Amino acid sequence: MESTQQIKNFEKEFGRIKTIIKIGKIAIKAEWSNIPIGEFPITEWRTFPLEVPSARFKYHILGRSLDDGTSEVIHLPMYIGEDICDAKIFEDILEDPIKTKEVAMIPAVTISTKFCGNYSSTDGHLTQSVAVLPIWADGTSMVLELDWFEQTEENNNAPEWYIKASGKLSVKEGFGKIKECFKPYPLVNFCHYLYINPISLGTHVLGEGQEHPNKFWSREWKFNQHEMMSDALDRLSETLNRADISVIKDN
Secondary structure, three states: OOOOEEEEEEEEEOOEEEEEEEEOOEEEEEEEOOOOEOEOOOOOOOOOEOEEOOOOEEEEEOOEEEOOOOOEEOEOOOEEEEEEEEOHHHHOOOOOHHHHHHOOOOOOEEEEEEEEEEOOOOOOOEEEEEEEEEEOOOOEEOOEEEEEEOOOOOOOOOOEEEEEEOOOEEHHHHHHHHHHOOOOOOOEEEEEEEEEEOHHHHHHHHOOOEEOOOOOOOEEEEEOOHHHHHHHHHHHHHHHOOEEEOOOOOO
16 A cells, blocks of 8 residues: 655754654644653653663562663654644655664654553552653654552552563554553543644644643643543554655755
Protein backbone atom coordinates (compact mmCIF):
# COMPACT_ATOMS: atom_id res chain seq x y z
CA MET A 1 0.00 0.00 0.00
CA GLU A 2 1.36 3.41 -0.93
CA SER A 3 2.20 5.61 2.02
CA THR A 4 0.02 8.71 2.53
CA GLN A 5 1.86 10.08 5.58
CA GLN A 6 5.43 11.16 5.99
CA ILE A 7 7.48 13.03 8.55
CA LYS A 8 10.43 15.36 7.99
CA ASN A 9 12.55 17.43 10.34
CA PHE A 10 14.51 20.34 8.90
CA GLU A 11 16.46 23.33 10.16
CA LYS A 12 15.42 26.56 8.45
CA GLU A 13 17.38 28.82 10.77
CA PHE A 14 20.31 27.97 13.01
CA GLY A 15 19.06 26.27 16.16
CA ARG A 16 15.42 26.28 15.02
CA ILE A 17 14.12 23.00 13.63
CA LYS A 18 10.77 22.18 12.09
CA THR A 19 9.04 18.82 12.02
CA ILE A 20 6.57 18.29 9.19
CA ILE A 21 4.09 15.41 9.28
CA LYS A 22 2.31 14.80 5.99
CA ILE A 23 -1.15 13.26 6.34
CA GLY A 24 -2.89 12.95 3.01
CA LYS A 25 -3.54 16.45 1.66
CA ILE A 26 -2.47 18.31 4.79
CA ALA A 27 0.78 18.73 6.68
CA ILE A 28 1.32 19.40 10.37
CA LYS A 29 4.25 21.76 10.92
CA ALA A 30 5.81 22.07 14.38
CA GLU A 31 8.85 24.15 15.32
CA TRP A 32 11.34 23.37 18.08
CA SER A 33 14.83 24.29 19.23
CA ASN A 34 15.14 22.90 22.76
CA ILE A 35 15.51 19.14 23.39
CA PRO A 36 15.69 18.48 27.15
CA ILE A 37 15.50 15.05 28.75
CA GLY A 38 11.95 13.75 28.42
CA GLU A 39 9.77 12.81 31.38
CA PHE A 40 6.91 10.43 32.02
CA PRO A 41 3.58 12.30 32.45
CA ILE A 42 3.33 11.56 36.17
CA THR A 43 3.17 14.20 38.91
CA GLU A 44 3.10 12.16 42.12
CA TRP A 45 6.05 12.14 44.54
CA ARG A 46 8.76 13.02 42.02
CA THR A 47 9.48 13.33 38.31
CA PHE A 48 10.72 10.37 36.30
CA PRO A 49 12.97 10.89 33.24
CA LEU A 50 12.49 8.74 30.15
CA GLU A 51 15.16 6.17 30.90
CA VAL A 52 16.32 3.14 28.97
CA PRO A 53 18.11 1.03 31.62
CA SER A 54 20.93 -1.16 30.39
CA ALA A 55 19.14 -4.20 31.87
CA ARG A 56 15.85 -2.96 30.30
CA PHE A 57 14.32 -2.49 33.76
CA LYS A 58 14.95 -0.82 37.13
CA TYR A 59 12.90 -0.51 40.28
CA HIS A 60 12.55 0.89 43.77
CA ILE A 61 10.69 -1.15 46.37
CA LEU A 62 10.59 -1.16 50.16
CA GLY A 63 13.59 1.12 50.49
CA ARG A 64 15.69 -0.92 48.05
CA SER A 65 16.43 -0.15 44.43
CA LEU A 66 18.09 -1.62 41.40
CA ASP A 67 19.97 1.03 39.46
CA ASP A 68 23.29 0.24 37.80
CA GLY A 69 23.78 3.88 36.84
CA THR A 70 24.16 3.17 33.12
CA SER A 71 20.68 4.15 31.93
CA GLU A 72 20.37 6.08 28.69
CA VAL A 73 17.82 8.89 28.48
CA ILE A 74 15.57 10.00 25.65
CA HIS A 75 15.42 13.69 24.78
CA LEU A 76 12.15 15.13 23.48
CA PRO A 77 11.63 18.25 21.36
CA MET A 78 9.87 21.14 23.09
CA TYR A 79 7.50 22.30 20.38
CA ILE A 80 7.01 26.08 20.48
CA GLY A 81 4.81 26.63 17.44
CA GLU A 82 2.49 24.43 15.39
CA ASP A 83 0.40 24.88 12.27
CA ILE A 84 -1.69 22.81 9.84
CA CYS A 85 -1.02 23.67 6.22
CA ASP A 86 -1.16 22.32 2.69
CA ALA A 87 0.83 19.12 2.10
CA LYS A 88 2.72 20.83 -0.72
CA ILE A 89 5.10 22.29 1.87
CA PHE A 90 6.40 18.79 2.46
CA GLU A 91 7.26 18.21 -1.18
CA ASP A 92 9.21 21.48 -1.35
CA ILE A 93 11.81 20.25 1.16
CA LEU A 94 14.84 18.45 -0.28
CA GLU A 95 16.70 15.81 1.71
CA ASP A 96 20.34 16.22 2.71
CA PRO A 97 21.61 12.93 4.29
CA ILE A 98 24.42 14.66 6.20
CA LYS A 99 22.16 17.19 7.89
CA THR A 100 19.50 14.55 8.36
CA LYS A 101 21.83 12.50 10.57
CA GLU A 102 22.24 15.38 13.03
CA VAL A 103 18.63 15.21 14.27
CA ALA A 104 17.90 11.55 13.57
CA MET A 105 18.13 10.58 17.26
CA ILE A 106 15.29 12.89 18.31
CA PRO A 107 11.77 11.39 18.21
CA ALA A 108 9.50 13.16 15.73
CA VAL A 109 6.28 12.01 17.41
CA THR A 110 5.72 10.93 21.01
CA ILE A 111 2.57 9.35 22.42
CA SER A 112 1.88 8.48 26.05
CA THR A 113 -0.88 6.65 27.88
CA LYS A 114 -1.65 6.85 31.60
CA PHE A 115 -3.99 4.77 33.72
CA CYS A 116 -4.86 6.06 37.21
CA GLY A 117 -7.04 4.57 39.93
CA ASN A 118 -7.43 3.69 43.61
CA TYR A 119 -6.95 0.30 45.18
CA SER A 120 -10.38 0.55 46.84
CA SER A 121 -13.16 3.04 47.53
CA THR A 122 -12.05 3.43 51.17
CA ASP A 123 -8.26 3.67 51.44
CA GLY A 124 -7.73 6.29 48.68
CA HIS A 125 -4.27 5.01 47.79
CA LEU A 126 -3.34 5.62 44.19
CA THR A 127 -1.66 3.63 41.44
CA GLN A 128 -0.56 4.92 38.05
CA SER A 129 0.60 2.99 35.03
CA VAL A 130 2.27 5.06 32.29
CA ALA A 131 3.64 4.09 28.89
CA VAL A 132 5.50 6.32 26.43
CA LEU A 133 5.88 5.58 22.72
CA PRO A 134 8.58 7.68 20.98
CA ILE A 135 8.53 7.35 17.19
CA TRP A 136 11.65 8.19 15.22
CA ALA A 137 11.87 9.43 11.66
CA ASP A 138 13.39 6.16 10.47
CA GLY A 139 10.10 4.39 11.22
CA THR A 140 11.22 2.77 14.48
CA SER A 141 9.72 3.12 17.94
CA MET A 142 10.18 1.99 21.54
CA VAL A 143 7.90 1.62 24.55
CA LEU A 144 8.96 2.80 28.00
CA GLU A 145 6.75 1.84 30.95
CA LEU A 146 6.45 3.23 34.47
CA ASP A 147 4.31 1.58 37.16
CA TRP A 148 3.91 3.58 40.37
CA PHE A 149 2.17 2.34 43.52
CA GLU A 150 1.37 4.46 46.58
CA GLN A 151 2.12 2.62 49.78
CA THR A 152 -0.51 1.78 52.40
CA GLU A 153 -0.54 3.23 55.91
CA GLU A 154 0.90 -0.02 57.24
CA ASN A 155 3.91 0.44 55.00
CA ASN A 156 4.76 4.14 54.71
CA ASN A 157 8.06 3.78 52.88
CA ALA A 158 8.57 5.63 49.60
CA PRO A 159 6.19 4.58 46.80
CA GLU A 160 7.22 1.56 44.80
CA TRP A 161 8.02 2.12 41.14
CA TYR A 162 9.19 0.08 38.19
CA ILE A 163 10.58 1.24 34.86
CA LYS A 164 10.80 -1.06 31.84
CA ALA A 165 11.93 -0.41 28.26
CA SER A 166 11.41 -2.47 25.15
CA GLY A 167 13.89 -2.90 22.36
CA LYS A 168 13.46 -1.07 19.05
CA LEU A 169 10.12 -1.83 17.39
CA SER A 170 8.32 -0.93 14.20
CA VAL A 171 5.60 1.70 14.56
CA LYS A 172 2.94 -1.00 14.26
CA GLU A 173 4.63 -3.12 16.92
CA GLY A 174 4.99 -0.08 19.16
CA PHE A 175 1.26 0.62 19.06
CA GLY A 176 0.55 -3.03 19.78
CA LYS A 177 2.87 -2.92 22.77
CA ILE A 178 1.48 0.31 24.21
CA LYS A 179 -2.07 -1.07 23.95
CA GLU A 180 -0.99 -4.01 26.10
CA CYS A 181 0.12 -1.57 28.81
CA PHE A 182 -3.32 -0.24 29.69
CA LYS A 183 -5.30 -3.45 30.19
CA PRO A 184 -8.08 -2.98 32.76
CA TYR A 185 -7.05 -3.33 36.41
CA PRO A 186 -9.37 -4.11 39.36
CA LEU A 187 -9.35 -0.49 40.56
CA VAL A 188 -11.97 2.10 41.47
CA ASN A 189 -12.22 5.77 40.39
CA PHE A 190 -10.04 5.00 37.39
CA CYS A 191 -9.44 7.04 34.24
CA HIS A 192 -7.36 6.69 31.09
CA TYR A 193 -5.33 9.60 29.76
CA LEU A 194 -3.65 10.08 26.41
CA TYR A 195 -0.90 12.60 25.54
CA ILE A 196 0.40 13.38 22.04
CA ASN A 197 3.24 15.52 20.69
CA PRO A 198 3.10 17.44 18.51
CA ILE A 199 -0.28 18.51 19.87
CA SER A 200 -1.64 19.32 16.40
CA LEU A 201 -1.42 15.64 15.50
CA GLY A 202 -3.66 14.84 18.46
CA THR A 203 -6.18 17.56 17.71
CA HIS A 204 -6.31 16.54 14.04
CA VAL A 205 -7.07 12.91 14.89
CA LEU A 206 -8.94 13.13 18.22
CA GLY A 207 -10.21 16.69 18.69
CA GLU A 208 -9.14 19.46 21.05
CA GLY A 209 -8.60 17.64 24.36
CA GLN A 210 -7.85 19.59 27.55
CA GLU A 211 -4.89 21.73 28.63
CA HIS A 212 -2.53 20.02 31.07
CA PRO A 213 0.11 21.76 33.27
CA ASN A 214 3.16 19.81 32.13
CA LYS A 215 6.03 21.20 30.08
CA PHE A 216 6.23 18.11 27.86
CA TRP A 217 2.61 16.96 27.91
CA SER A 218 0.58 20.18 27.75
CA ARG A 219 -2.59 18.63 26.28
CA GLU A 220 -4.42 15.51 27.48
CA TRP A 221 -7.35 13.45 26.26
CA LYS A 222 -9.32 11.78 29.07
CA PHE A 223 -11.37 8.58 28.71
CA ASN A 224 -13.55 6.95 31.34
CA GLN A 225 -13.86 3.70 29.42
CA HIS A 226 -11.20 1.26 28.29
CA GLU A 227 -12.88 0.83 24.91
CA MET A 228 -12.77 4.58 24.19
CA MET A 229 -9.04 4.69 24.94
CA SER A 230 -8.43 1.67 22.72
CA ASP A 231 -10.35 3.29 19.87
CA ALA A 232 -8.32 6.50 20.19
CA LEU A 233 -5.06 4.55 19.93
CA ASP A 234 -6.38 2.64 16.93
CA ARG A 235 -7.14 5.92 15.17
CA LEU A 236 -3.64 7.23 15.88
CA SER A 237 -2.15 3.93 14.75
CA GLU A 238 -4.06 4.08 11.47
CA THR A 239 -2.68 7.58 10.90
CA LEU A 240 0.96 6.73 11.63
CA ASN A 241 1.44 3.08 10.69
CA ARG A 242 1.81 3.84 6.99
CA ALA A 243 4.58 6.36 7.63
CA ASP A 244 7.39 6.91 5.17
CA ILE A 245 9.51 9.00 7.49
CA SER A 246 12.62 11.08 6.84
CA VAL A 247 14.50 13.77 8.75
CA ILE A 248 15.63 16.99 7.07
CA LYS A 249 17.86 19.90 8.08
CA ASP A 250 17.86 22.64 5.46
CA ASN A 251 19.71 25.88 6.19
